[in-house]
Amino acid sequence: MSKTPLSSTPNRRGSSVTVRCSYCINTYTTSSATTLSEARCPSCRRHHQYLNAMRRIRHWWRYRAANPALASRHTSDK
Numbered sequence: 919m920s921k922t923p924l925s926s927t928p929n930r931r932g933s934s935v936t937v938r939c940s941y942c943i944n945t946y947t948t949s950s951a952t953t954l955s956e957a958r959c960p961s962c963r964r965h966h967q968y969l970n971a972m973r974r975i976r977h978w979w980r981y982r983a984a985n986p987a988l989a990s991r992h993t994s995d996k
Contacts, residue, residue: 934949939959946959958966982988 934947936945936947937957938945939962940957941962942959944959944961
C-alpha cells in the first residue's frame, strides 16, 4: 500500500489544495496560486516577514549611522 503524493494541482471539487511546506514538515491547505509558488505554511510566512522587517530596520540604522547629517536633522534636542 503506497502513500498517495500530495497534489500540487487544484482538485475538481473546490479551489483549495493541500501543499507541503518547503521550509518545515507541515502540510497546509491553500486556495491562492501565490502560496503554491512559495510553498510556505502560514507560520513560516509570518517568520520570514519578521526576518525581512528586522533586516530592513538594521539596514536603516546602518544607513543613518553612515550619514551623520541625517541623524542630526531628525533629533529633537538641538
